[in-house]
Amino acid sequence: MYVWSREGGIGERKIVLSTGEYVIGVHGTEEELVRNLHFAGLDVAGGNGDVVEFMGVEDCSIRFCLIENGKGNGVEVHGRAQRVRIYGNEIREQGQHGVALQGMGPPGPDVNFRHVVENNHIHHCGRLVGHGYGVRIGQSGKNRVVYNHIHHMPRYATTIKGIRYQSLREQVEGVTFENRHDFLHSRENLIAYNDIHDVNMDSQDTGAMESWGPGRDNVYDHNLIHDVGNDRFNLQSGIYLDDASDYFTVTNNIIYGVVGTGGDQCIFAKGIGNRIENNVLVVGRTNVAGIRSMEMGGERCDGHEYAKNIVVFEPPPEPPEGGFGERLRDLHGMGTVLEWEVEIPASGDYGFWLRYTTSVEMGGKTAISVDDGESVALEGLGATGGWDHWKWRKVATLKLAQGKRALRWVNVEGGGIDLDALVLCDDLEWQPEGVELTEPEAGKHRVVIQAEWSPSDRRAAYEFINWSEGRIARADGNLFWNGGREVMVEGGPGSGALARWQGQGFDGGSAVADPLFVDAEKRDFRLRRESPVLKMGFVPIEVDKIGLKEDFPRRLAAE
Incomplete structure (x- = not known):
């Protein structure tokens, strides 16, 4: 028997090995x-x-x-x-x-x-x-x-x-x-x-x-998920009603602080006849939606009810600080533009390198121009094998004059791509690798451009990945708040601003207003007495009753 101690030598410590199937x-x-x-x-x-x-x-x-x-x-x-x-x-x-x-x-x-x-x-x-x-x-x-x-x-x-x-x-x-x-x-x-x-x-x-493929009529109620x-x-x-999760009742839950690397949300709802009502859903800075749904694997996704929920958005991300891993997102829209002003140390030909990630072929679909000059198509931007797989690619050679130059990047044809860094180098044999960049040949120059701002906030109250008729049986009486910014819906015939979704006959009795939490910054999502949502029929959630009860043993609580 070999023992690998986590805390140094074994010494006089007692080591117990279980051989019985159960105690x-x-x-x-x-x-x-x-x-x-x-x-x-x-x-x-x-x-x-x-x-x-x-x-x-x-x-x-x-x-x-x-x-x-x-x-x-x-x-x-x-x-x-x-x-x-x-x-x-x-x-x-x-x-x-x-x-x-x-x-x-x-x-x-x-x-x-x-x-x-x-x-x-x-x-x-x-x-x-x-x-x-x-x-x-x-x-x-x-x-x-x-x-x-x-x-x-x-x-x-x-x-x-x-x-x-x-x-x-x-x-x-x-x-x-x-x-x-x-x-x-x-x-x-x-x-x-x-x-x-x-x-x-x-x-x-x-x-x-x-849940996944369960029986019907299950209830998630009054849970604090954070x-x-x-x-x-x-x-x-926060809550995932996965494939064939039918006839769930999801009520009085508070969900905040859901984090991941993409495609994250408060509630992901598949299945038939699910009712999501009277919940507080806090859409985080990196989330895509409050409620997200899709149909897949031949399992129906329809008859959902979204009613009397509070869907609020944390403030959008602060402008990135310009380090590796900050990544510029939301660049997929046709005509999306990024602009930089850079100092070119010496005139000459510069290799133009991108550190990027994409799941599709983007070669020739984006372009760069200098000082409002002719655009140069950026070639060689193939799929990287996943959104968390980054690649460096030399996409063009630019003739640049010394001094301040204005660079303009455009997604000409549209298509998903994230950028992490751009490098200009007049050592045409130089190649970047990873995130620790080597120096170019003596007497040559390297200019690194990294994320300094993100162009848009694409988060939505709802996202329908593949809209289908009958997906929503009822959506009404909800309150949305994005700090005064536009509330969006993604996917389906109502994709766009909330007003367009309402024009499809949904959320007609819903409102856009500050819910007036007691202290959202300190995660106190109780409502003030003057909250507008109380007049809309929202029932205050009994936060003080959530969690362990008073008779939980003191001897165990002290462990």
């Missing part, structure tokens, strides 16, 4: 269920699988315990199991999930339901796998996941899993679109009053609260 295992059978067995006030650690496992049980509980350091899950409720209560526990440092409620896969019977996961502090799970969650619900229904504090997960805080219809009908005989929900038991779950932050720390295409995502991967969401 507490409560296992009944179909013929002989275990009932009314309760655990309280224990410190439970280790396990080569789950720390605590319930299977073949009814009306059991684990309360006010410290549950830590399992290879698998902190608490697993598996197979035939009903009415298990997991209350007031500290669940931490698990290899996979904090809590897992797992029923039978289709076409198995509906035997796992009515559990309560309440008032638990669940954190720092996923220590051995990248898909570690706070609470996983799979083919289990009518559960209550409430008043928990969930944080520091590589992936979701909570997820509700099933199988999306197009996959289900291929796997199980007899499945039709009309009867599909009969096979999906992860239905009628309530996930509410949870404080969620610092999740999706190592994940892409994800949400703090997520400071989630990461700065390495894209497609981050």
